[in-house]
Amino acid sequence: MASADIPKTIGALQSKARLPFELGLACGQLLHMIPFLVTTHLDHRADYKHNPLDASIDTVEFTAAVDGQVERLRTLDDHLDPFPSDLEVDRKQRRPRRKAKVYYTSLLETWMREQIIVGELGTILLAYDVLATQQFNKGLDWGKNRLAWRLYPSQNVVFEAGDEDWSAWLKRHCEQLGMMSAREGLSALDESLMG
Secondary structure (H helix, E strand, O other): OOHHHOHHHHHHHHOOOOOHHHHHHHHHHHHHHHHHHHHHHHOOOOOOOOOOOOOOOOOHHHHHHHHHHHHHHHHHOOOOOOOOOOOOOOHHHHHHHHHHHHHHHHHHHHHHHHHHHHHHHHHHHHHOOHHHHHHHHHHHHHHHHOOOEOOOOOOOHHHHOOOOOHHHHHHHHHHHHHHHHHHOOOOOEOHHHHO
């Protein structure tokens, strides 16, 4: 899958360049959608098409691209029919579904992180100052995990996490900052977003 498959989505993300929290939020929401889209796709035939999901940007094109990629992967793997529900089969028969879910999700999340966020938005993210980077990290965390810490690291998760899961990297760094906040008698979490 190439970034050329979703030009409107990339344009919508790039239009938020001056709003780092909003850009992070949109990126986080798209990353959050991928496991859901893959999982529900496996419940249907390979040619299944989702309705677009709600997000801070239009997701029609993104949802269609993910559906198309999952359909292509399922066709290559000869998994055209719906996978049986976990409730209908024993543990051993669940393995192919679980394996497909993990594999397809991993491929699509890697595409989103590397080709879209780093490849298409990298120049924007590198130009951010410390405050904008913290706001981007916060938006990404809120969009992907529905979690908002009061303080975020000044390094951008996109470039600093390496092979580590972005959510795990943010959690580890934000917990450290949260402990410093707690020592000062301040809340570690941002109650304004979570309320």
